[in-house]
Amino acid sequence: MKNSIQILAAVALLSIASCSDDDDVTIINEEELITTVELELTNQADATNVALFKSVDSDGDGPNAPVITITGAVNANATYDGTVRFLNESIAPSENITEEVIEEADEHEVFYISTLSDVSIAKIDVDSNGNPLGVQTTFQTGAIGTGVLNVVLRHEPTKPNDNTLSGAGGESDVEVAFTFEVE
């Protein structure tokens, strides 16, 4: 009996020794992190009139707040083609997460909510079920004014929905507010 216990003990110890892990610690870069949101508006009537709304949070969940930069001007009473891009710039080369959003279009939707009632925003792309996706948009501006434009990416929202944040549900993957000035 003593022998068998010794054998069992040896087996147990061996099995333990073989599982121990002395590997060097490898860095993990957040793969799904969205550091950057870019909304590019191009005037349909004037391709040189491009406005870029950009929010960059290079440390993700870290303490630094996103840095927002807005270049170019949005003119009144004009029609713009809108394209949104979601990037992970914490890794090199950076990853374009918009591609994943488009691949899984039925599980995603981008919402644009503006306080300027004169601005109407239409989503022109659809998912495999024919429901709006919102990566490609058309912005129709009205009178001059300044307001807030919220860009929200929802993962697994209710689709179709009433195009409101409260009606869509799902999880917010991006929620950025830009100052939106129509000149």
Next chain:
Amino acid sequence: MFTKQLVAMALFISFCYTNAQDCDLVLKGKIVDFHDSQPLELAQIYVVQLQKTYTSTGDGSYLIPDLCPGIYELSVSHFDCEIKKVSIEIVANKTLNIALEHHVNDLEQVKVIADVHDNHASTQSSTRINKETIQTYSGATLGDALSTVAGVSSLKTGNSVVKPIVHGLYGSRVAIVNDGLRQQDQEWGIEHAPNIDVNTASSIQVIKGASALRYGGDAIGGTILIEPSRIISKDTLNGHVILQGQTNGRGGTATTTVNNYRQSGWYQQATLTYKKLGDYDAPNYVLSNTGSETAAANLALGFKKFEYGASLKYSFYNTEIGILRASHIGNASDLVRSINSGEPTVINDFTHDIDVPKQEVAHHGIQLNAYKRFTGLGKLSLDYSFQFNNRKEFDIRRGDNAGRASLDIDLQTQNVSLYGLIDRFEKTTYEVGINYMNQVNSPDSSTGVRRLIPDYNANKAGAFASVTHLPSENWILDAGLRYDYYKIDADKFYLQSRWEDLGYDQQFPEFEVNEQGNQILTNPQFDYNLFAFTAGAKYLFDDHYDLAINLSTANRAPNPSELFSDGLHHALATIELGRLDLKKEQSFKINTTLHGNVGKLDFEINPYINLINDYVQLVPTGLETTTRGAFPVYQYEQIDARLYGIDASATYDFWIKKRSTEMNTTSNELVYNAVKLISFNTNFSYIHGTDSNSDVPLIDMPPAQWQNQLTWHDALVKNLDFKLSNQLVFQQNRFPDNNYEVSIPNDQGELITSTVDISSTPDSYNLWNAGLSYAFAKANTKINLTVNNLFNTKYRNYLNRQRFYADDVGRDIQLQILYNF
């Protein structure tokens, strides 16, 4: 024949003197071996109501003098035999011969366990959950079974992740010891339930303080000892099968235990359990993705003699638990939406499938034990154990990462301990022990999500000594001392911005290894000297009362989560940050236990106070904005905490008298047997926890609770019991205000400043349960029909982490079939 004459005499006497009220009655008789009727010397007869033990003489005879008329419970034991419990009514002098079954063969088992308020030979406040109660929880979790004890509540995530809270403390402040093995299963996490199959337990003892020094000194909340069934030394095969099905979750549990014992000392034990449940139902909707599947196995092989023995045990526990879909949120806006809507944001049709978010946990334990008894000295026991715990957590992910775990941690723990018991002295028992633990934590680096807990290597070496002294029949004194040295060496990547924001680049430059991109590799190393001390005294009054006071002081080192947490918490939309400069916690706890057994009433009152210096808790420190939106930031901080409370429990039994002939029992040839008609059990617990520096209430303190249970024994027909119980949980009115304000876009695009109410506590609720239980085939087979939440009451539980998203579970009808062989 002689017995019959005595019975006749006793009958005669009892008829003549039924009205005698003087306390001068005598109970006497002989204790004999069941098999060969040999008289047993030194058998112990413990009289529950007197709390006194009498001993049989050389010819097996015993005598208990000076009895008042009344009902007495005797618990009779002999070092070779199983304990036998006898209830009798004494109205006159009586002779009672008792036969004991002669096959238990271990001195340690000769503890007279007469009621739940054991351990009688210790000053600590402890409560035992017996096998019968555990078996009724065959389809539930360990945490559910534990919450039957006054002073123990549960911290839940849904209904499948249940962590015990002892006197307001949980996680690494509560030690769970499974068959002598301190469970190491990443218990630092709030959503991490103990990876133990409740069906392996034969009894569970809850010690409400840090006084169980053998298993570590850092359990400042309490220690839960899970004990397997006793080993018996005779050729026998026994066990049980329990099948349980339930309507809520539309599933059930099957479990079986088989024990094979040999006279030679060899034994084998096996417990196998499988459980499968689908989505639970709240009263008004399906709780989508709350199903679970669990498989567990426990195998033991051993050799046990009185003088020496050894055993090898293997335990395996594997579970997959769905986490309520609606509780996985992206940011504070989602949380506000969920709180305001009062309903889960995702409700799907019922399914048995488990989707993300979910947990998959596997736990393996190997245990080797050997002991030797030394004549005239005591016992020496050597233990080695290895535990492997793997936890995977799956979130809702996109692209190639869908279906990949977001967290995948391997935790390996090895333990060696040497334990000595010196029991040669009549009045004093000594215990000493040393142990060493090594722990390696290795998170998988291929998850694509930064590690929640870093790689670390921890070592702990400790020693303890304790003494129990019985100076007289009325006094029990005990004291103990423990020291542990604990060292943790971690390798952790911080975001550089976080490392600097927390000031660690100034405070801990020596930990920095190198910079990689926007992250920095660090090598934090800490060591702690941990002391624990306990002392207590118990006085047994002659008139059925005993009073115990126990003081314990203990240190706990901060756990890996408190030191290293770093990142977003998906269920609460908070960023949680550890703190590297945490000191050890120091607790001072005084437990007082008054226990009385007066006639039909048995009660216990346990007030306590626990002062904890440098108590580690999460406190809100601000708000951080990310691309996902805004999140409140919580960081671990140390405060001085003051906890006090009271547990009270009582059992009142209504008895009736029945002639033994009516009961078809012949064993003791009693004139009358006392038979329980109705039992009423009640327990109440209240706890008050405060940050004594700021006078702010502590978070997550269990609200006051009052549970009652009425059992009608042999209702209408013999062996049919009817049970009715309720659980009244009051609203917790003492909570810290951690609400925060955040700007959230409304449907018109305006940023509205909203208060996120994560602090308010749910209303009080009262749940009713009813059940029938019927035993047949010589009580070997039992059927239990139970309805939990009888009135389908809608409620939310303050201690359920999913209370922000959904109501708790509704009515559940359970059918359980139990067969003992």
